[in-house]
Amino acid sequence: MRKTPRCVSFVVVIVGSFLTASGVHAARLGSTRSQFIFRDASGKTETVPIESNYYPKKITVPVAKVDRRLDPRLLRAATLAEERAHAHSREQCWRYVKDALLAAGAVSSRPKTVLAKEAGDELTRNYGFTRLSINDPYAAPVGAVLVYEAKRAAGHVEIRTRDGFVSDFRSKTPSPRRLVAVYAKLSS
Numbered sequence: 001m002r003k004t005p006r007c008v009s010f011v012v013v014i015v016g017s018f019l020t021a022s023g024v025h026a027a028r029l030g031s032t033r034s035q036f037i038f039r040d041a042s043g044k045t046e047t048v049p050i051e052s053n054y055y056p057k058k059i060t061v062p063v064a065k066v067d068r069r070l071d072p073r074l075l076r077a078a079t080l081a082e083e084r085a086h087a088h089s090r091e092q093c094w095r096y097v098k099d100a101l102l103a104a105g106a107v108s109s110r111p112k113t114v115l116a117k118e119a120g121d122e123l124t125r126n127y128g129f130t131r132l133s134i135n136d137p138y139a140a141p142v143g144a145v146l147v148y149e150a151k152r153a154a155g156h157v158e159i160r161t162r163d164g165f166v167s168d169f170r171s172k173t174p175s176p177r178r179l180v181a182v183y184a185k186l187s188s
Helices: 005-032 072-084 093-104 117-125
Strands: 035-039 045-049 130-132 146-147 156-161 163-167 177-186
Touching: 072 093, 072 156, 072 163, 093 117, 093 156, 117 130, 117 146, 117 156, 117 177
Parallel strands: none
Antiparallel strands: 035 045, 130 177, 146 156, 146 177, 156 163
């Protein structure tokens, strides 16, 4: 009769124990589908439940209101700006807002100012816009033009939409710059 070498027997025992341990671990995982098993820094095995549903943050800022006293062409300008906007800034906010205001008929000719932070002065002086007494961008009505300042820069301008802000790009949040003023054209 032929003897098997000890090393082969040893390998068979080791492989068998690994297979048994894997089977036990797999059965344990199967029974705890909603548990995540891990080892912490001290080597202790921990389990935590797996969250299968994601609940995003609740809306803390209300949807913008439509003010019927404003010129309806501002609502159209907000819609046009939103349709033409990109996902990310092209650094041409005032150009896109000018185009939307002109296309909607809210202004009779294309505004001439180059810097966005000068938009409010031109809109009130040449196009009949009124400065609203609003200091919170979220409180601005749909279609209002928001002007932001910037030191040594062009500034920023955007139009309030029903669920956010738009210029050359769409955003759910207003610009982080300091708000200079909110402008709108009252219906005649």
